[in-house]
Amino acid sequence: MKRESKAQSDLYEAVFAALAHPARRRILTTVNFEGGAMQAGEIAAMFEHAWPTTTRHLRVLVEAGLLHDERRGRARVYRIDRKRLELVRDWLAWFSKDPG
Amino acid sequence: MKRESKAQSDLYEAVFAALAHPARRRILTTVNFEGGAMQAGEIAAMFEHAWPTTTRHLRVLVEAGLLHDERRGRARVYRIDRKRLELVRDWLAWFSKDPG
DNA sequence: CAATTACTTCGCCATATGGCTAAATGACTG
DNA sequence: CAGTCATTTAGCCATATGGCGAAGTAATTG
Numbered sequence: 001m002k003r004e005s006k007a008q009s010d011l012y013e014a015v016f017a018a019l020a021h022p023a024r025r026r027i028l029t030t031v032n033f034e035g036g037a038m039q040a041g042e043i044a045a046m047f048e049h050a051w052p053t054t055t056r057h058l059r060v061l062v063e064a065g066l067l068h069d070e071r072r073g074r075a076r077v078y079r080i081d082r083k084r085l086e087l088v089r090d091w092l093a094w095f096s097k098d099p100g
Numbered sequence: 101m102k103r104e105s106k107a108q109s110d111l112y113e114a115v116f117a118a119l120a121h122p123a124r125r126r127i128l129t130t131v132n133f134e135g136g137a138m139q140a141g142e143i144a145a146m147f148e149h150a151w152p153t154t155t156r157h158l159r160v161l162v163e164a165g166l167l168h169d170e171r172r173g174r175a176r177v178y179r180i181d182r183k184r185l186e187l188v189r190d191w192l193a194w195f196s197k198d199p200g
Numbered sequence: 201c202a203a204t205t206a207c208t209t210c211g212c213c214a215t216a217t218g219g220c221t222a223a224a225t226g227a228c229t230g
Numbered sequence: 231c232a233g234t235c236a237t238t239t240a241g242c243c244a245t246a247t248g249g250c251g252a253a254g255t256a257a258t259t260g
Contacts, residue, residue: 020120029194053219055238074227074236085195094129095185155208174206174257
């Protein structure tokens with residue numbers, strides 16, 4: 001296995017930071033469970049905190065590439081990018097067997 | 101698959117938060133690469149930041165259960181707990197196939 | 201037992217994060 | 231085109247995080 005490149009570690013950076021907050025992990029699992037896409041309003045309704053707080057979490061997830069957003073009329077749809085989650089699996093691979 | 105229990109989500113909480121910082125991820129990969137255990141001093145030497153900063157990161161990792169520490173004379177040895185990393189894999193399993 | 205080694209703990213400070221309300225935007229509806 | 235709906239942006243504030251140097255502790259060494 002190659003040494004972790006700079007660009008690669010930057011991606012890890014955003015993804016792991018995004019996953020650090022429970023609300024953001026819940027957004028991901030729920031959107032996934034609901035078929036991979038949900039409107040902002042549906043997502044916001046899951047939480048007790050105010051809507052702008054959810055908007056902020058959504059932005060973090062989008063910036064990490066874990067979600068993509070798309071306008072649908074006056075709604076906004078957030079769709080999960082499962083490929084980006086693979087990055088986490090990739091990182092875990094460093095631990096899967098003893099060092100060679 | 102069962103719904104995520106409270107205790108379980110608390111574990112996730114600590115683990116994901118611990119993995120959010122690049123220094124802490126580097127500690128884990130390096131300790132793993134070096135055979136699973138390293139002394140505090142060796143770990144601190146990897147970084148440009150001051151030793152107390154490393155001590156703090158180590159504490160976060162221990163509290164997340166990702167490392168365990170043990171005194172060895174006047175040194176302290178940190179050992180990786182690979183089982184705890186499985187928690188991350190477990191969480192990722194929520195995404196491995198379409199909702200049923 | 202005094203000094204040194206190997207760390208950790210303490211207290212401080214700057215920045216980042218995550219919450220809020222109020223205001224702005226952009227699309228649809230009458 | 232005025233109003234409403236869905237959502238974001240702006241600006242504010244409290245707390246959490248991560249850095250530091252200085253001081254403390256526990257084991258080993260002279």
